[in-house]
Amino acid sequence: MTNRVVITGLGVVSPNGADLGQFRHALKNGLSGIRHDPQLEQLLFSCQIAGKPVIDEARLSQYFTELEIRNLDSTGIVYGVIAGMDAWKDAGLEIADSEVPDWESGTVFGTGTSGIDKFRSAIYKLDNLEIRKLGSTVVAQTMASGVSALLAGKIGLGNQVTTNSSACATGTESVLMAYERIKNGQATIMLAGSTSDSGPYIWGGFDAMKVCTYKHNGNPEKGSRPMSETASGFVPGSGAGALVLESLEHALSRGAKIYAEILGGNVNAGGQRGTGTMTAPNAQAVQRCIVSALAASGVNPTEIEVINGHLTATSKDTLEIENWVKALGRSGKDFPYINSVKGMTGHCISASGSIECVASVLQISEGFIFPNINCEDLHPEIEKLVDPLQIPRVCLEREFDILIKASFGFGDVNACLLLKRYHHGERSIN
Numbered sequence: 001m002t003n004r005v006v007i008t009g010l011g012v013v014s015p016n017g018a019d020l021g022q023f024r025h026a027l028k029n030g031l032s033g034i035r036h037d038p039q040l041e042q043l044l045f046s047c048q049i050a051g052k053p054v055i056d057e058a059r060l061s062q063y064f065t066e067l068e069i070r071n072l073d074s075t076g077i078v079y080g081v082i083a084g085m086d087a088w089k090d091a092g093l094e095i096a097d098s099e100v101p102d103w104e105s106g107t108v109f110g111t112g113t114s115g116i117d118k119f120r121s122a123i124y125k126l127d128n129l130e131i132r133k134l135g136s137t138v139v140a141q142t143m144a145s146g147v148s149a150l151l152a153g154k155i156g157l158g159n160q161v162t163t164n165s166s167a168c169a170t171g172t173e174s175v176l177m178a179y180e181r182i183k184n185g186q187a188t189i190m191l192a193g194s195t196s197d198s199g200p201y202i203w204g205g206f207d208a209m210k211v212c213t214y215k216h217n218g219n220p221e222k223g224s225r226p227m228s229e230t231a232s233g234f235v236p237g238s239g240a241g242a243l244v245l246e247s248l249e250h251a252l253s254r255g256a257k258i259y260a261e262i263l264g265g266n267v268n269a270g271g272q273r274g275t276g277t278m279t280a281p282n283a284q285a286v287q288r289c290i291v292s293a294l295a296a297s298g299v300n301p302t303e304i305e306v307i308n309g310h311l312t313a314t315s316k317d318t319l320e321i322e323n324w325v326k327a328l329g330r331s332g333k334d335f336p337y338i339n340s341v342k343g344m345t346g347h348c349i350s351a352s353g354s355i356e357c358v359a360s361v362l363q364i365s366e367g368f369i370f371p372n373i374n375c376e377d378l379h380p381e382i383e384k385l386v387d388p389l390q391i392p393r394v395c396l397e398r399e400f401d402i403l404i405k406a407s408f409g410f411g412d413v414n415a416c417l418l419l420k421r422y423h424h425g426e427r428s429i430n
Contacts, residue, residue, distance in 0.1 A: 005182045006422060008256040009091025009244030011083040011193070012358045015051030015237050015345045018059070019086065024362055027370040028395045032221040032344045034235050040207075043200050047212035049220040051237030051346030052198045053079060063154075076114050079240035079351070080147035080195030081154065084109060087191060087242035088155055092256060096156025106159030106187050108177045109148040109242070110170035110194035112350030113202060147195055159187045167409030168310070169267070170194045171241060171353025176265045176417055178245045190245045196351035198238030206236060209279075211314060224347075225374040226311040226340035227321070227382055227391060234312045237346030241354030243361065258422045259365040263402075264297035265417030266290075276412040281316065283323055286414055290327035290406065293416035301328040304336045305400040306369055308360040310408045311340035312347050313374075318381045320408070325385050333387040336404075337396070343373040353407035353415065360405045364421050367399035 010020055016033030017023030026033065034051045041048040055078060060069055063082050072078060084107070088095070096102050143149075145163040152161040160181060166173050171194035178190035196202070206212050213233035216223035225231040251258055268289045270282025294301060307324060311317050324338070325331045341356045342348075348355055363369055371394050378388055399421070406416040 002183050003185060004248040005179050005245055005262045006248050006251050007243050007259045007262065007361055008246045008251050009087040009093070010259065010358050010361060011086030011090060011242040012240070012355055013053045013055070013079040013083045014239045014355050015053055018053045018055055020090065023358070026344060027359055027362065028368060030344065030371040030373045030395070032224070032373065034220045034223055034346050036217065036220050039200060045200070045204070045207045046210070046214040047207050047233070047235065048217040049223050049235055050198070050203065051235060051348065053239045055082070074114060074146070074197065075199065075238065076111055076195045076197035077147050077150060079238065080109060080111070080193065081150055083195070083240035083242040084151045084191055084193055085154060087193070087244050091244040091246070093189070093244065095154070101156045101158030103158040104188035105190070106157050106181070107148050107151055107161050107191040108164055108174045109151060109191065110164040110166070110174040110350060111144055111147055112165060112167065112170065112196055114144050114146055114197065151191065157191070159190070165350065166413045166415070167411050168347070168349060168352055169407040169409035169413045169415040170350040171355065171357060172405060172407040172415035172417060173267055174354065175243060175245070175262070175357055176267060176415060179262045179265070182245055182247050188247055188250050191242060192245055193240060193242030194351050194354040195240035196238045196349045202238070202349070203236040212236060213313070222374055224313050224343050226313045226343050227317050227372060227379055228313065228375040229377045229379045231313040231317065234314055234342065235346035237348040239345070239348050239351045239355055241351060241356070241358040243354070243357060258424070259361045261420045261422045263299060263418040263420050264293065265415065266293035266296055267415045268292065269414065270412035272412045278412070279410055281319070281408050281414070282412050283319060285412065286323045286408060287327040289414040289416045290324070290404070293404070293418060297418035299402060299418050301330060303402050304328060304404050306363065306403040307336050307338040308356055308403060308405045309338055309340050310406055312342055318379055321382050321385050331385055333390070335386045335390045337369050337390050337392060338386070339370055339372050339392065343375070356407070357405055360403050360419060364400065364403045364419050367397065369396040369398055371395050
């Protein structure tokens with residue numbers, strides 16, 4: 001017997017919405033959170049725009065003690081803790097307040113590079129022989145698992161507590177890892193998500209690789225242009241997304257609201273063979289990941305109604321669409337609707353998958369398909385493959401049942417999952 005797994009809580013800290021309500025509003029209205037960044041200009045970055053969440057002191061004080069705030073120097077941990085605790089609250093779950101942790105609840109909360117600003121300040125202190133001034137929070141803020149450890153302590157999680165890291169596929173992979181644990185009966189509730197630091201020490205390497213746009217420094221909101229002929233590179237972003245996953249039977253027993261059901265998915269890698277490299281996807285692996293996710297979920301390609309793509313506003317967007325066409329065996333007017341969050345947020349690196357999973361769940365739960373912004377000049381190679389009407393430029397109010405979400409990351413790694421609209425009153429058939 002395996003458990004059906006549903007999503008009962010959502011939390012998000014995004015460049016275009018620092019909480020779930022703001023994020024929902026921005027998605028539906030095609031609002032960008034990309035702004036000019038004076039620090040990037042001062043440091044002579046080619047790309048001087050970025051997507052960075054806005055968190056004020058009053059909001060911080062709701063999640064951290066005064067002592068924690070005084071020592072915090074990791075935006076990724078801040079974003080992750082806020083998104084994670086918001087998702088827990090949204091699910092209507094209590095925080096363990098006894099001496100006994102919740103043995104049935106855990107977290108898989110991913111990251112890319114954690115606490116790089118803290119690393120930088122620590123290095124200066126070490127170089128100046130000031131080791132005693134490092135403080136007691138350096139390790140917690142710089143270890144990769146710092147975000148999952150902090151969440152576990154604040155909530156009281158006693159099941160698996162871990163951090164995954166698979167570049168841009170991290171967030172989607174974390175959801176699948178949490179899903180498997182509940183499906184197999186090893187946990188009842190799992191908090192899944194991912195986070196990414198913001199700032200020049202995270203984004204500098206991408207700017208040096210010349211994969212970020214430099215053509216829109218004077219018009220930031222037009223900078224991120226997935227599927228556009230004039231796309232010139234991605235815009236760096238940051239933030240966090242979080243989802244509470246739960247066995248269906250447990251969710252029903254406590255009367256929880258259910259956003260959607262996870263049907264299954266797949267993760268794989270291209271081995272940096274064929275067309276795959278550290279920075280470019282192996283097309284065969286991408287297609288295989290999609291096909292395998294469908295098979296694991298028991299979904300026919302004809303049942304897919306909406307695709308939430310990876311689509312980064314680089315030259316690889318056309319290849320991604322081609323991969324979807326080949327994997328699904330659908331093109332032209334028969335192709336599903338497809339959209340990309342990155343036009344509004346930029347590329348939030350290790351947080352991108354989880355933020356986009358939150359967006360996907362909102363769409364399927366609330367019956368809308370958010371618009372693609374900045375692709376009024378659809379790339380002609382994409383237009384040859386897909387009817388332009390399947391790439392909505394305005395929000396569509398439309399109920400649908402099946403969405404497929406994929407993320408593809410540096411290192412030639414892939415993650416893909418299937419979501420189904422939950423029809424209330426539908427009980428487990430296992």
